[in-house]
Each structure stands twice: as C-alpha cells, then as structure tokens.
Amino acid sequence: MKITITGATGHLGTQIVKALHKLVPATELNLGVHTVSKAADFAAQGMTVTAMDYHDVESLKPVLAGSDVFIYVPSKSHDSYSRVSEFENVIQAAEASQVKHMLVMGFIADQVNNPFALSAFYGYVPRRLAASSLQYTIIRNSLYADPLVPYLPELIERKNVIYPMADQALSFISQADSAAAFAKVATTPAMLVSGRIYTLTQEKSYTMPALAEVLSQVSGQPIGYQPVTLQQFATMYNQGNEGHMLASMYAGGAKGLLGEVSSDYATIMGRPAQTLLDFLQTTYQSAPKKL
Template sequence: MKITITGATGHLGTQIVKALSQLVPTTQLNLGVHTVSKATAFAAQGMSVMAMDYHDVASLKPVLADSDVFIYVPSKSHDSYSRVSEFENVIQAAETSRVKHILVMGFIADQVNNPFALSAFYGYVPRRLAASSLHYTIIRNALYADPLVPYLPELIERQNVIYPMADQALSFISQADSAAAFAKVATTPALLTDGRIYTLTQSQAYTMPALAQVLSDVTNQPIGYQPVTLSEFETMYNQGNEGHMLGSMYAGGAKGLLSEVSADYEIIMGQPAQSLHDFLQMTYRLEPKNH
C-alpha cells in the first residue's frame, strides 16, 4: 500500500504523518514536500520524501504516481483563486497518475452565503471532485483549537475575548484529533467511502461568553467578552496581510456559519473528540508563560 501525503511538513500534515506511522509501516508512507530538508526526520524513519510544487503539475505526477490513498492538505494562501488554481493542478496530476483514492481537507466555512475569503475554494472542492474521475472523500475541519494556546497571554492582558462574533458560536477541533481522524479514514476501507464528506468538531460549539468562561477556567484569570468591530479586528491582526482573511472568517462566524457540530469524529474514532476545556488545560500547562 502506498499512502501519499502532500503538505507533509505543515502543522496538520506533520501530525497526519505521525498518526499514520502508528497505523501502517513507515515504508508505506510517501511524502510530498516543498523543502526536502524539513522532512529529514521522516526520511530517517524509512518514509519516502519527494520534492514537489503545487503550481507545477510535472513535479506532482511522480509524487502521486500509483498512490492507493492520496491525502491532500492545501497550501497556506490567503485567497480562493490561488487555492483553486493549486487544486486544479492537483486534480490533473492525480487523474493522470493513477491515484486510486484522494482524501481532501475541507473546512466548515464553505457555505454559499459565507463571506470568508476562502469560502469559494472550500465550496469548490466537493463540486470539482464530483466532476472528476477520482474516487474521493472529504474531511471538513472545524476551527483549530491550537492557536488559542499562544493567544492566551494576550487575552489575559486584555481580560476579554474580542472576536467580532455578536451572539453566535464557534466550533473547534484540535489538530491532533483531526490528524488522528485523517489517519484512521485513510487506513480503514469501510470509512474511505467514495463521495463521503465527514465533518470534524468537538461535541459542542461555544458562544463568546461561553468561550471566555472556558479560557478563564483554564488560566485562572478573569476573561470576559468585549468584541471589537470587524474593521478594528482586521487592522489589529494584519501581520502577513492576513487581516482581511481572518476578519472575513469571523464575519461568517457572526452569521452563525462556524457553529456546526457533528458526531462524525465519534463515528470515525469510536469516542468523542477531546473537549476544548481538556485540550486547553492540557496544552496550556506545557506552554512557556510570559506573564
């Protein structure tokens, strides 16, 4: 069996590779990466490591050739056009490289009325796959819980969650839980169903006052909810020109479009995803404290 993972040295990709290595021999894992030097530890474990570029179909074909399962994790880009262009290259390479099944990362912000800057891409993915000749499965992630951990010192200093979410809720999943589900689906024929779309979330979504309460409980610090405006939020977090993308995501959230809760994680893994409180409590203790 040959399982190919692209984006294998990114945050989620790395965890997917580690989760897969617990389920199958490492010699069955084939990694497509942009920078081979970042994957030396994986190569040392017996995994195949190949250089590739999402924007070069010719570089993708030998990486994907004869893969039984191909796990596609999109690159980090801030607009749908770039990601759709990348995905078209991936589809072309997969169709001509005899990929038997493609497992694609999606996101819950894929609704037709969602103002999120990448919503068009995530809405495009299932339609494009349906029009392809590929056997496919999609796993849609909720918001990653992981970025909340390094954000906690700032929230403690502000004493408030400031997301412009009005009275709507957010749904989360940890990257470790997401990766475990990807690995389980990729290696379980009964779960790797053609055309199936899974959605990974924890067992509940959180309004901002409820989120603030969880953060207060974890840190033992008073954290409330005092939202800033959308434009203020975009300006505050525009490092790397990500302000508009992040702001547009919470604009979708304020419409109630990031609050989906699904039992799919439990269907895949046989148990619920780790709760937000337990994840933060476990992870926050491991973080160096700057306050």
C-alpha cells in the same frame, strides 16, 4: 499500500504523518514536500520524501504515481483564486497518475452565503471532485483549537475575548484529533466511501461568553467578552497581510456559519473528540511561559 501526503511538513500535515506512522509501516508513507530538508526526520524513519510544487503539475505526477490513498492538505494562501488554481493542478496530476482514492481536507466555512475569503475554495472542492474521475472522500475541519494556546496570554492582558462574533458560536477541533481521524479514515477501506463528507468537531460549540468562561477557567484569570469591529480586527491582526482573511472568517461566524456540531469524529474514532477545556488545560499548562 502506498499512502501519499502532500503538505506533509505543515502544522496539520506533520501530525497526520505521525498519526499514520502509528498505524502503518514507514515504508508505506510517501511524502510530497516543498523543502526536502524539513522532512529529514521522516526520511530517517524510512519514509519516502520527494520535492514537489503545487504549481507544477509535472512535479506532482511522480509523487502521486501508484498512490492507493492520496491525502491532500492545501497550502497556506489567503485567497480562493490561488487555492483553486493549486487544486486544479492537484486534480490534473491525480487523474493522470491514476490515484486510487483521494482524501481531501475541507473546512466548515464552505456555505454559499459565507463571506469568508476562502469560502469559495472550500465550496469549490466538493463540486470539482464530483466532476472529476477520482474516487474521493472529504474531511471538513472546524476551527483549530491550537491557536488559542499562544493567544491566551494576550486575552488575559486584554481581559476579554474580542472576536467580532455577535451572539453566535464557534466549533473547534484540535489538530491532533483531526490528524488521528485522517489517519484512521485513510487506513480503513470501509470509511473511504467515494463522495462521503465527514465533519470534525467537538461535541459542543461555544458562544463567545461561553468561550471566555472556558479561557478564564484554564488561565485562572477573569476573561469576558468585548468584541471589536471587523475592521478593527482586520487592522489589529494584519501580520502577513492576513487581517482581511481572518476578519472575513469571523464575519461568517457572526452569521452563524462556524458553529456546526457533528458526531462524525466519534463515528470514525469510536470516542468523542477531546473537549476544548481538556485540550486547553493540558496544552496551556505544558506550554512554555514567558518570564
């Protein structure tokens, strides 16, 4: 069996590779990466590592050739046009390489009325796959819980969660849980149903006062909820020109479009996803603290 993972040195991709390595021999794992040196540890374990470029179809074809399962994790870009262009190259290469099954990362902000800057891409993915000749399965993630850990010291200082979410809720999943689900689906033929869409969330979603309560419990500090405006949020977090993209995501959240809850994780793994409280308590307590 040959399982190909692209984006294999990114945050989620790395964890998917590690989760897969627990289930299959290293020799069955084929990694497509932009910078080969970043995957040196994986190569040392016996995995195949090949340089590729999402924007160069010809570089993708030899990486995908002979793949029984191809796990596609999109690159990090801030607009739908860039991601759709990338995805078109990936589809073209996957079809030319006769990939047997494609496992694609989606996101819950894919609704037709969602103002999120990347919603058009995530809405395009299932429609484009349906029009292709490929066998495919999609795994939609909810928001990653992981960024809350490095963000928590700032929230402690502010004494408030500031997401412009009005009275709506957010759903979360940890990257480790997401990776475990990707690995399980990729290695379980019965779960690789073409056209099947799984959605990964914890068992409950959180309004902002409820999220603040969890963060207060984890940190031992009082944290409330005092939202800023979307424009203020975009200005405050515009590092790397991500401000508009991030604010647009919470604009969708304020419409109630990021609070979906699904039992699919338990269907895949046979157990519920780690709760937000448990994840944050475990991860925040073990994270290095600034002196």
